[in-house]
């Protein structure tokens with residue numbers, strides 16, 4: 462049995478979280494920091510400083526942090542949590558006020574015990590706030606200090622290709638490339654990084670997953686949760702920018718890219734970008750759940766559901782239709798990839814047999830299934846489905862996504878982060894769809910009931926090609 466190495470933070474650090482009172486920090490980041498502390502993966506000297514516009518004290522912020530952890534964690538060790546809270550501070554300020562950044566800098570210097578450490582600026586704010594924060598960090602010379610500053614920027618990286626380009630230029634003006642970590646939390650999920658590993662390790666998959674055998678690919682990221690009170694953010698973004706531009710296109714890239722011989726960050730980024738650049742979108746279905754307009758208090762045309770048909774000009778996948786869908790307030794959470802296979806020449810193909818499939822489910826838990834057919838008993842030439850599958854348990858060094866990515870930032874490793882080549886290519890896929898969306902009439906926004914499987918028009922997208930969305934939702 463291989464010895465398991467548990468990743469730990471080796472460097473002392475200070476982390477400033479911009480947007481510390483926001484929902485992203487609360488839902489994902491704080492519980493992950495707690496997990497690192499509870500598993501003794503943090504160094505001897507670390508400090509976490511929340512920065513935000515809310516006028517609250519250190520104590521209020523610690524209380525908010527504590528509540529967020531308790532809400533999202535199954536079993537909390539309160540002693541360890543209280544120990545962690547001693548390392549947490551809060552500074553209130555505006556993002557566009559240099560004087561507030563001076564206050565921030567002086568708090569940072571006061572709380573740091575040791576000089577030899579790294580500093581992390583974590584951006585848990587909407588893209589509109591990025592530039593002011595970069596400028597002010599540079600203006601108060603956070604960058605000139607020996608301990609280099611690392612910036613962690615969460616998706617979405619801008620709103621479109623143009624704003625992403627501007628973001629890249631502004632960053633370049635103030636910071637060097639190795640200081641920047643562009644974070645899509647899906648790449649920190651064991652289940653997502655496992656996609657590439659499954660391809661590397663299994664010749665069955667390597668042999669079968671290409672245009673010769675696969676008739677279509679379906680990638681679904683269905684959520685049962687709604688916009689969770691993030692009306693302002695979500696209504697400006699919509700599901701295309703929120704889920705498809707980042708998480709779904711990254712999954713697609715992992716599944717379809719050429720596998721580089723060298724598993725270096727550069728080689729993987731490069732191959733992913735080649736896939737993203739080769740995408741041609743054919744059709745789009747947009748939906749909105751009934752009641753959304755009430756939640757955002759406007760007569761909004763923002764989509765909470767999208768289904769897309771696309772093709773790749775990539776040699777491995779040319780001619781294979783690929784369908785992506787993602788939506789909020791659906792019947793159940795289900796994130797999965799389905800490969801359906803073409804019938805081969807010698808096979809019975811009278812249209813009555815379902816296709817063979819490989820299903821890789823990522824959420825709510827990870828499993829892989831092979832859908833085969835087996836003979837019905839008796840003399841008839843009839844079949845029934847034989848599904849053979851296994852849950853994939855994480856064994857070894859298991860961590861949740863933000864925890865894993867944070868340890869990588871502290872260690873200076875960026876293979877699970879994005880680069881701008883990929884981001885630009887992904888925006889170039891989404892921009893024309895956004896343009897199309899603004900021209901669409903209200904009737905082209907397909908309404909669906911909360912708790913349903915989404916709009917019917919999404920089924921028609923596949924039906925036109927003779928396919929059907931595959932679901933394996935336990936309760937649907």
Ligand code: BG6
Pocket residue numbers: 684703704824
């Ligand atoms: C975030 C989106 O990036 O991902 C959210 O902004 C979405 O809208 C979330 O709910 C989904 O992440 P996960 O890890 O819960 O599948």
